[in-house]
Amino acid sequence: MRLLEYESKRILEKYRIPLPAGRLVALGEILKIDKPVMLKAQIPIGGRGKAGGILEASDTEDARQKISHLLQSNLRGYIPKSVYMEEKKAVKQEFFMGVTYDTVAKAPLAIFSPAGGIDIEELAQKQPELVCKEHFTVASRLPLHRAREIVAETGISGKLLLGLSPLLSKLADVFLDYDATVVEINPLGLMDDGQLVALDCHMEIDDDAVFRHADIASMEKDTGRVEGEKRMSDFERKASEINDLDHRGVAGRMIEFDGNLGLIIGGGGASLTAFDAIRAHGGRPANYCEIGGNPSVLKVKELTKLILSKPGVNKIAVIMNVVSNTRVDLVARGIVKGILESGKNPARTVAVFRIPGAWEEEGFKILSKYGIPIQGRTVSIDEAARIATKNSD
Amino acid sequence: MSSASEFIRVDVNMTTCVGIARCGGCVRVCPVSIFQKNGDAPAVVEKNLDECILCELCIQTCKPEAITIRKLYEA
Numbered sequence: 197m198r199l200l201e202y203e204s205k206r207i208l209e210k211y212r213i214p215l216p217a218g219r220l221v222a223l224g225e226i227l228k229i230d231k232p233v234m235l236k237a238q239i240p241i242g243g244r245g246k247a248g249g250i251l252e253a254s255d256t257e258d259a260r261q262k263i264s265h266l267l268q269s270n271l272r273g274y275i276p277k278s279v280y281m282e283e284k285k286a287v288k289q290e291f292f293m294g295v296t297y298d299t300v301a302k303a304p305l306a307i308f309s310p311a312g313g314i315d316i317e318e319l320a321q322k323q324p325e326l327v328c329k330e331h332f333t334v335a336s337r338l339p340l341h342r343a344r345e346i347v348a349e350t351g352i353s354g355k356l357l358l359g360l361s362p363l364l365s366k367l368a369d370v371f372l373d374y375d376a377t378v379v380e381i382n383p384l385g386l387m388d389d390g391q392l393v394a395l396d397c398h399m400e401i402d403d404d405a406v407f408r409h410a411d412i413a414s415m416e417k418d419t420g421r422v423e424g425e426k427r428m429s430d431f432e433r434k435a436s437e438i439n440d441l442d443h444r445g446v447a448g449r450m451i452e453f454d455g456n457l458g459l460i461i462g463g464g465g466a467s468l469t470a471f472d473a474i475r476a477h478g479g480r481p482a483n484y485c486e487i488g489g490n491p492s493v494l495k496v497k498e499l500t501k502l503i504l505s506k507p508g509v510n511k512i513a514v515i516m517n518v519v520s521n522t523r524v525d526l527v528a529r530g531i532v533k534g535i536l537e538s539g540k541n542p543a544r545t546v547a548v549f550r551i552p553g554a555w556e557e558e559g560f561k562i563l564s565k566y567g568i569p570i571q572g573r574t575v576s577i578d579e580a581a582r583i584a585t586k587n588s589d
Numbered sequence: 590m591s592s593a594s595e596f597i598r599v600d601v602n603m604t605t606c607v608g609i610a611r612c613g614g615c616v617r618v619c620p621v622s623i624f625q626k627n628g629d630a631p632a633v634v635e636k637n638l639d640e641c642i643l644c645e646l647c648i649q650t651c652k653p654e655a656i657t658i659r660k661l662y663e664a
């Protein structure tokens with residue numbers, strides 16, 4: 197469960213992490229503003245600033261108009277139910293600090309960077325020397341001396357080191373105490389007067405642990421905090437209807453993107469891996485879509501037709517991990533039939549078909565008949581993504 | 590009797606089939622409803638043919654060996 201910014205900040209406040217003075221404002225509320233403020237739409241998704249969800253206001257009338265505008269805006273699929281108003285701070289430097297869970301190492305991970313306010317994953321790729329990451333254990337938590345080592349690793353010393361380290365240590369406490377999956381302060385601002393302030397906060401709680409926290413559980417039940425879920429596009433809704441055609445398997449959990457390469461990919465980690473690998477190879481997915489659990493030929497066929505009906509999408513990449521509970525031949529039938537019913541040539545439409553596993557001999561016979569190259573289990577998902585990207589135009 | 594699909598063809602030889610009243614095994618066993626009762630004869634449901642999972646339960650249950658299944662993607 198992703199908390200809204202003001203909900204996360206209430207938690208930071210309990211741990212004495214300094215924040216700019218702020219409060220929620222309601223539509224029509226009589227305001228009196230005598231210095232510049234930041235108005236922040238409260239939506240449970242990142243990229244708010246770029247989407248126009250954070251505005252600056254200089255006086256009362258300006259703020260009134262902008263609050264009304266924010267509360268009527270569709271921001272990345274959400275219409276905010278509330279606006280958080282904060283004093284505007286003069287920031288000298290921005291930092292990033294976060295704690296998340298590393299599922300590979302099976303341990304919490306503290307992350308610090310002296311370059312805040314930007315995409316930390318991109319920074320870690322481009323300038324890894326600016327990002328310090330350290331695992332810690334739930335039992336020993338992140339004591340001050342370890343937090344200090346992490347911050348010092350990035351070249352920070354003196355007073356700043358003494359100011360930042362306790363905040364990172366407290367953030368690790370927030371992470372552990374609230375069963376969070378991620379807590380980030382980005383940016384953490386250094387003010388002219390030397391004070392460090394959490395300017396924005398992103399916090400997500402493990403859904404399975406919400407019941408352990410009465411305050412979070414009541415937020416979850418509050419239907420008024422978020423305007424629905426992100427609204428489905430027509431394309432996503434049609435995919436969901438396809439998934440409901442029959443009870444067999446999953447074929448239709450769809451998220452729409454604006455690329456040119458249609459994807460039909462295996463659910464769970466493999467689909468995320470395939471999606472990321474295609475992007476890393478420079479491919480532009482038209483959608484994210486999971487299939488699994490041996491869906492009917494009908495569902496795969498209809499899904500294929502739906503994806504190919506998107507303007508600009510002429511190719512489909514079909515990638516799954518080695519399957520045991522989905523039959524390769526049935527997926528192959530659905531893909532081929534969907535392409536034929538779309539009036540296209542299977543050999544020219546399938547950018548890659550990489551599903552090894554149950555009934556693969558039968559599946560490969562079908563692919564061969566329609567001139568679709570066979571990629572067996574010796575072809576990695578990354579390699580399949582590379583082939584798909586190469587064939588996507 | 591036969592029917593068209595991109596991948597699977599199912600034929601029932603009506604001269605050897607003993608009829609639904611005396612048997613009806615294929616209608617009962619097929620997990621994806623490829624056979625349906627049509628009077629006393631089993632009729633092949635065309636729209637379901639693509640879903641045939643090649644389990645051969647119909648063939649095993651059919652004592653007079655009236656059913657044949659062909660994979661159209663094989664040479």
Ligand code: SF4
Pocket residue numbers: 601605606607608609612613614615616631647650651652653654655656
């Ligand atoms: S199982 Fe064979 S004999 Fe029995 S009804 Fe079906 S086709 Fe006829």
Ligand code: SF4
Pocket residue numbers: 599618619620621622623640641642643644645646647648658
């Ligand atoms: S092989 Fe199985 S799925 Fe196919 S028609 Fe016979 S019983 Fe039905």
